[in-house]
Amino acid sequence: QVQLVESGGGLVQAGGSLRLSCAASGRTLSTYAMGWFRQAPGNEREREFVAAISGLGSRTNFADSVKGRFVISRDNAKKLVYLQMNSLVPEDTAVYYCAADTHWDHIVNNYGIDYWGKGTLVTVSS
Secondary structure, three states: OEEEEEEOOEEEEOOOOEEEEEEEEEOOHHHOEEEEEEEOOOOOOOOEEEEEEOOOOOOEEEOOOOOOOEEEEEEOOOOEEEEEEOOOOHHHOEEEEEEEEOOHHHHHHOOOOOEEOOOEEEEEEO
């Protein structure tokens, strides 16, 4: 079992930055690929993939909409995963969720993911 708790959300002006953190408890974090997803207000259908990082941090993947603006990183010793968000735009407004799965493909393709956090709200004002 893995428990995930996100933090760091808040209100920021367009062009600003935020860093989200995901604290994990349970099994060895390096066992899991980790990802960040988001769900915009009023969009109940699906959580949009944002970024992923492999167990040892050697591989990353980003949605086209955030490439060049967001950075994902992890500290397995501290059981933390980060999402540094720069040059934020109002379209980035969403609840951001942390996710964990032993399969990389599950994270990058958003299916069958084992563990989710409860999310943290990011609001970008124009």
